[in-house]
Structures are given as C-alpha cells and as structure tokens.
Amino acid sequence: MSPAFIIIAFVTLLAAASAMSLRNLVHAALALTVTFAGLAALYLNLDAQFVGFAQILVYVGAVAILIVFAILLTRSGDTPDQAVLAPGWTYGIAVSAVVFTMLGWAVLNSSALPKENSSAPAATVKNIGEALMSKYVLPLEIIGLLLTAAMIGAVIIALREPGKTKMDDGGLKIDKTATPSAILNSPSSSGGHS
Amino acid sequence: MSPLQGCLLVSALLFAIGLAGAVTRRHAILTLVGIELMLNAANLNFIAFWRYGAHPEALTGVMFVIFSIAIAAAEAAVGLALIIAVYRHYKTSNLDELKELKG
Numbered sequence: 001m002s003p004a005f006i007i008i009a010f011v012t013l014l015a016a017a018s019a020m021s022l023r024n025l026v027h028a029a030l031a032l033t034v035t036f037a038g039l040a041a042l043y044l045n046l047d048a049q050f051v052g053f054a055q056i057l058v059y060v061g062a063v064a065i066l067i068v069f070a071i072l073l074t075r076s077g078d079t080p081d082q083a084v085l086a087p088g089w090t091y092g093i094a095v096s097a098v099v100f101t102m103l104g105w106a107v108l109n110s111s112a113l114p115k116e117n118s119s120a121p122a123a124t125v126k127n128i129g130e131a132l133m134s135k136y137v138l139p140l141e142i143i144g145l146l147l148t149a150a151m152i153g154a155v156i157i158a159l160r161e162p163g164k165t166k167m168d169d170g171g172l173k174i175d176k177t178a179t180p181s182a183i184l185n186s187p188s189s190s191g192g193h194s
Numbered sequence: 195m196s197p198l199q200g201c202l203l204v205s206a207l208l209f210a211i212g213l214a215g216a217v218t219r220r221h222a223i224l225t226l227v228g229i230e231l232m233l234n235a236a237n238l239n240f241i242a243f244w245r246y247g248a249h250p251e252a253l254t255g256v257m258f259v260i261f262s263i264a265i266a267a268a269e270a271a272v273g274l275a276l277i278i279a280v281y282r283h284y285k286t287s288n289l290d291e292l293k294e295l296k297g
Contacts, residue, residue, distance in 0.1 A: 001200045009204045016208055016231055020215030025223060032227055039234050046201070046245045051237075051259050058263050063230065063270045070223055070274040074281040085218050086290060092217035100210035107202040108195075114247040116198055121250030128260075131253050139257075143264045150268035154275035161282070 005045055012038030024079045025071050033064040047120040050128050201242035209235035222277045222287045226270065233266045 012035055019031035036059035043052035071077055086092070107113075132140055195203075209232050216228025237259045244255025281287045 001195065001197050005197070005200065009200070013204065013207055013211070016211045020211055020219065020224070020228060020231070025221060028224060028227070032230075035231065036234070039238060042201075042204070042238060043241055046241050048241050048245065048256055048259075051241060051256055051263075054260060054263055055237075058267050059230075059234075062267060066270055066274055067223060067227065070277055073278050074223070074287045076221060076223070076287055080221075084220055086220045089218035093214050095217065096210040096214035099213060100206055103206035103209070104203055107199055107206060113198060114243070116196060116246045121245065123250070123253060123256050127253060128256060131257060132260075136257055139261055143261055147264060147268055150272050154271040157272065158275040158278045 002045075005042070008038055008041045008045060012042065023084050024077075026068070026077050029064060029067050029071060032067065033060055036060050036064065048123060050123065050125055196246075198242055198246040201246075202239060205235045205238040205242065208232075208238065220288050220290055222280070222289050222292075223274070225289065226273045226277065229273075230266065230270060233262065233269075237262055 015031045015034035015038060019028045019035055022028045022031060036055065040052045040055040040060065043049075043055055212228045212231030212235060214228075215231065216225045219225060219228070240255040240259045240262070244250055244253075247255075277287055280292065284292060286292070
C-alpha cells in the first residue's frame with residue numbers, strides 16, 4: 001500500500017463519517033462532496049482514469065448539486081434543534097459495526113482472493129469505447145432508456161400537484177389568470193410590441 | 195496487508211458508515227446519502243478487483259462501475275424528487291413523522 005493510497009483513504013473515510021454525523025445538512029452535503037472527490041482520487045490511484053473522471057462528473061458535479069437543491073427545496077438548511085438521530089440509533093450503530101467486523105474478518109482471512117498482478121492494466125478510453133460499442137451495446141441502450149425514464153419520472157413526481165397552485169406552504173403565489181399571452185400584451189411589460 | 199485487502203477494507207468501512215447513516219439519521223435526504231455511500235463502496239470493490247484480479251483486459255469491472263454510476267444517478271434523481279414531493283405533502287422530511295401512507 002502506497003502512502004498516497006493511505007492518505008486518500010483516510011481523507012475519504014473521515015469525510016464520509018462527518019457527512020453522516022454533522023448536524024447541519026449543508027455541512028453534511030459539503031463533506032459528502034469531499035467523499036466523492038476522494039473516491040474519484042482512489043479510482044485514479046487504482047489506474048481507472050475513465051471511472052475516476054466519470055465519478056467527478058456525475059457525483060461531484062451532478063449528485064452533490066442535486067442534494068443541495070433538495071436541501072434548499074425542503075427548507076432544511078438550518079441546524080435542527082431537536083435530535084438528529086432516530087430513537088434506537090444504538091442498534092443501528094451496532095448492526096453496522098457487526099457488518100464491518102464480519103466484512104473485515106472475511107477480507108483478512110479469506111483464501112478466495114485472487115492472486116494479485118501488480119502490473120497496471122491498460123484501460124484507455126479507446127478500449128472502453130470499443131467495448132461499449134461492441135460487447136456492451138445492449139446494456140448501453142438500456143441505460144439510456146432508463147436515464148430518460150428516470151428523468152421524466154423525477155420531473156413528474158416533483159411537479160406541483162394539480163389544484164394546489166395556491167401553495168399553502170407559504171411559497172410563491174402564482175397568478176392563475178396570468179397566461180403568457182396576457183403577460184406579453186399587458187401595457188406594463190417593457191418588452192412588448194407597440 | 196496487500197493493496198487489494200487495503201482497498202476492500204476501506205470499502206467495507208465506507209459501507210458500514212453509509213449503513214449506519216442510512217439507518218440512524220432522521221432526515222430523509224441523509225438516508226439517501228447513506229445509500230449513495232453504500233453504492234460507492236460497492237463500486238470501489240469492483241475497481242479494486244478489476245485492478246488486482248485476473249484478466250483486467252476484459253474491462254468487466256470498469257464497465258460494471260460505469261453502468262452502476264449511471265443507475266445511481268437515476269436513483270438519486272428519483273429519490274430526491276420523491277423526498278421533495280413528500281415534503282410538499284407533509285411539510286416535513288423527518289422520517290419519524292411520516293407515519294401514515296394515506297394522503
């Protein structure tokens with residue numbers, strides 16, 4: 001194990017632990033971003049360049065922003081004044097500690113681990129692209145379909161419920177009578193034609 | 195301890211942290227974050243086995259991680275949309291207060 005790996009792993013795990021334990025949700029989201037970036041560095045350290053940069057693009061770029069937007073839209077950016085842990089959290093911690101102990105014991109004592117080859121494998125973008133276009137072309141198409149369906153589904157789920165445009169949660173009030181043409185033709189709009 | 199075992203241990207600890215967060219935190223967003231951490235731990239395992247295992251030229255681990263990242267992004271989008279919809283309905287995103295399914 002190289003020193004770089006140890007440092008990156010330490011930073012990643014520290015950021016993950018703080019993301020799960022910080023009280024303020026915005027701070028937790030920032031720590032989560034550090035975790036994702038650390039994981040990308042781990043991938044780069046393991047000679048998987050394409051996956052590392054995909055991790056940065058998708059997780060650091062998109063998922064973290066999505067989580068920050070969700071925090072914004074659910075108005076939970078303030079530090080909560082009641083308990084942040086569910087009742088019975090000791091059982092949860094105990095279960096995860098048991099899981100980690102089992103996994104660690106299995107990793108350290110298993111004889112099924114493959115014999116290691118230390119030479120760095122060649123996973124260039126060219127290789128990955130050729131594999132994606134030949135052997136994995138069907139999964140690629142299915143992933144495209146899945147992403148489209150998920151995007152449409154997310155938009156439909158998060159849409160305002162019909163008949164609730166008046167927003168009883170104190171948000172922006174939408175004038176139902178203001179159709180786009182009415183806004184365009186109103187005399188107060190500066191951009192309208194004379 | 196070999197490099198592969200180091201990677202697997204880091205991944206196991208990351209999985210345990212994510213599991214603890216997903217189970218114990220009360221906020222719905224943090225539960226989703228815990229699930230994301232567990233997914234990332236699995237991805238790290240795939241990359242480690244691809245890097246140190248036999249036949250790395252087959253690119254199986256890398257392909258699996260790429261598809262897994264895409265699915266995780268879709269899952270995060272739908273999950274956060276659900277959290278926003280639930281928040282709009284119940285005016286809370288505290289999981290302990292969401293006790294009834296009836297709207």
